[in-house]
Amino acid sequence: MKSVVYNRLRRIVDASRVSDAIEDRIVSSYDASRIKYLPDVVVKIITTKEVSEILKIAYTEKVPVYTRGAGSSVTGSAVPVKGGILLDTSLMNRIVEISPVDLTAVVEPGVVVTDFQKEVEKYNLFYPPDPASADFCTIGGNVATGAGGLRCIKYGTTRDYVLGLEVVLSDGRIINTGGGTLKKVSGYDLTRLMVGSEGTLGIFTRIILRLIPKPTAESTISAFFDTPDKAIEFGVLLLEKGILPRSLEFMDRACLMAVNKYRPDLKIPPTSQAMILVEFDGQPEDVNNQATQSCKLLEGIQPITLKRAVNKEEAKYLWSVRKAISAALYSITTQKISEDICVPRHAIKPILSYLNEIGASSGIPVAVFGHLGDGNLHINFLVSNPSDRAFGTSKEQEARLAGVLDKLFTKTIKLGGTLSGEHGIGMTKAKYLPLEWGRDEIELFRAIKQLFDPKNILNPDKIFSQYDVWV
């Protein structure tokens, strides 16, 4: 990057917030995918005007611009793969407004999800999207990836809560999409086009969110089974009865064994092949009623154990198994590759058997947990190579893993599923895009990218691969 760009950035933004020091560049070089590339300069943005001025320079000088919230993307969405300017949103984190009458809020992109949830709860309001990283990930990142989480079966994903955006376009122009009303059909829906676009179409500087009244009660149930089929069967039965939980989580045997080793105090029954966690919310009588009906259904399919939390402490305890999975898996492997396919619910059983097959034939252990309610499964391949993925594992291992991922994604698409339920495409899944989409669809995606970002400076080399395999 030319030094003239650096100097101009320091005239737009207070010098204390512009840095090309190696330590600042390193901390912004990676995300949870473990892929690492150094940006040339890190700018801690605060105002929309700054972002607009920075993009005007970047546009003129054709400098790549990457936006980073908390860097919790697992697909490399936030990695500055071509260097250039990294916009850090961590200081642009004001909750501008919460309106209980309008059931809306206005936030800046750097607001941490849990901070926002806590704040709206003070007004007896509820912001349902709840990705596992909610304690540190930002709302800007959630909008960029269309983040999901644990409550989607009942409440949908981030997409369903974004009413409007202020967006800085690649040439620095500032536009507004959507707005502060709960309904709107005026012009094209640029808001939802932006949601999930992974920072490739524009930079969000203000976000208008929809809120709902806070449910007054919750109830949590857990059950262990001697076969995963019973867990899946329960999910179908529950919805057949017209009961809609807010969470319906699944953990397979590999996850449970790992957690058992890591947290023996959680006393997972040794014969367990699967666990489900189901949680209801709403008005107290209703929640109680649904939980009681669920327990009856569960008893009918004979779980090994069945527990219903009677208070928040117990609920937290039941969630401990689910919350411990990630750390537990890292305690039995040095590296895991996590994918987040989503399939129609009828395809959950077939995809799980297929995973058993390819796990066995490849020799790569697989651990599966995820959102049974919406078919969004987190599939973890436990790779034993001690070196870091970003800096190269052994060629043989890489090839074996690539073969398994190819098989997984091919089968997923064949079953009517998608490459990603909530993580997005980023860098790690870009080459698989042609498995899911045809030539005409990808041509349209690319044309939209070209329309919004003609010089390809916004988060370049994400979503789209250099080559499309069917070309």
Add this chain to the structure above:
Amino acid sequence: MKSVVYNRLRRIVDASRVSDAIEDRIVSSYDASRIKYLPDVVVKIITTKEVSEILKIAYTEKVPVYTRGAGSSVTGSAVPVKGGILLDTSLMNRIVEISPVDLTAVVEPGVVVTDFQKEVEKYNLFYPPDPASADFCTIGGNVATGAGGLRCIKYGTTRDYVLGLEVVLSDGRIINTGGGTLKKVSGYDLTRLMVGSEGTLGIFTRIILRLIPKPTAESTISAFFDTPDKAIEFGVLLLEKGILPRSLEFMDRACLMAVNKYRPDLKIPPTSQAMILVEFDGQPEDVNNQATQSCKLLEGIQPITLKRAVNKEEAKYLWSVRKAISAALYSITTQKISEDICVPRHAIKPILSYLNEIGASSGIPVAVFGHLGDGNLHINFLVSNPSDRAFGTSKEQEARLAGVLDKLFTKTIKLGGTLSGEHGIGMTKAKYLPLEWGRDEIELFRAIKQLFDPKNILNPDKIFSQYDVWV
């Protein structure tokens, strides 16, 4: 239109489904906006392949193509203003699949909303979008306009239930957007870009919809008030208590007076200045509980009368006032111009007072009803001119009405509202688009239109006006 086009159409589609007879052209010439333009030829489509072949011809020959479901648009969305080919979807009306396990359905565009709702109820499922025209409007049209209805405060609009689309592009290529999974972030969200695009970006030939478990109970309450402020106050109180009704409808004095004249048997209290209808759904205990709490809240603000339905018959009776409004208004005026602005809920009171003002100063009577829960108000200007709008009312009246609409939309936008909550822009609101959107936003809308429809053959002259007033 060249006769060669007509002849080629008859080779693609069975001759019995292609007609240039004047009677067929007339019945497809108008929609509920009462605007009328004759198409050159009407084609009753059945298959995606047909639509694709027809568009290939239209693209080559630059012939406008209009798609018509039930013609229930009130903004002229379905009117073939430039002639050309009219695609009638009424025969393309199969419910292809309903999957209770996946909680999804696949339908063709011509399926009537109520028919679909009844069909999914057989599986104990629920499709919430419920526009007032549900008994005759089509799902294709609902997707094209992003239709809303009576249950949006709890369940959202059509947009929230469309998971995927098969779309024929202007040049005849067939693409798929979204898919059959409940979550998906892979490529750009073309599905939501299509929703509300009013047939200007592509023609939907297959629609994948999300379903939810059917609520097992409902409860309906109505109340009349001596001031509209009490109705608005109730809406705020209810949500403050964390109670989320599925419907929260409002009717003003003018509506009630008209209904009273039209249906004296409904015994509207003569001093009524406003009425609300509130409806809950869910599990029986929960619904009962919410209705009881609502009645307590209502008693606290002293309605003239308060009624709670104890069975379906009574609920239907309470809804009679609301359902009678449209016919009742036509019994006291020969013509009404209906707008469907949506404002943030805090702006409902100011916009209602403003309407009183402009109604009084213009001498045009105004009747307001609508969705108090989401700020989407149906504003009816009762125009006494007996001639039809499409064929010219008196110049003086036109000018007066235009002045009032200008004022209404300007104030609405100023209050953070939108031109349309659920009807869309079509022809009647195109010229107001620059009130709501800036130059850059409209430039983007136009660029997207250009990208999808470079020859401007898909529903031309909709959404965008010939001129933009700020140019």
